[in-house]
Amino acid sequence: MVCSLVVMVVGIGVDMVKIEKMKQVIDRWGRSFIDKIFNSEELEMIHESRIYYQRLAARFAAKEAVIKAISKRHPLALKDILILNRENGAPYCKLKKNINLEILLSITHIKDYAVATAVAQKEF
Secondary structure, three states, X not given: OOOOOOEXXXXXXXXXXXXXXXXXXXXXXXXXXXXXXXXXXXHOOOOXXXXXXXXXHHHHHXXXXXXXXXXXOOOOOHHHEEEEEOOOOOEEEEEOOOOOOEEEEEEEEOOOEEEEXXXXXXXX
16 A cells, blocks of 8 residues: 655745844843743743844744744744754744644854744645
8 A cells, every 4th residue: 555645835934033133122121022922941942142142033033934934824923833942953843723734944043143934834
């Protein structure tokens, strides 16, 4: 018996965040901004370090990219989207709502910018 699986891309999203802008927003709004955007599970993975703002900006960009990839079909809030890391460091997306889509992520950051791309796909 041969079993075939069909995967269809249903959306793509990309977002870029300037690291300095993220730092300015956090400096102005502090913990209230962080708690409005990120879940405790995400924050456990982001420790205060020299790249703290880069990591926050990268995850924010990833959330925005996910929203762009699936927003036409499934409206989500930023806190409905968790950007986590596997044991090997690779990012993955966990959604609080079951929307029957797989989200593939790519995230990168450098001194001044963080960029994320999300691809939403559905298996048939």
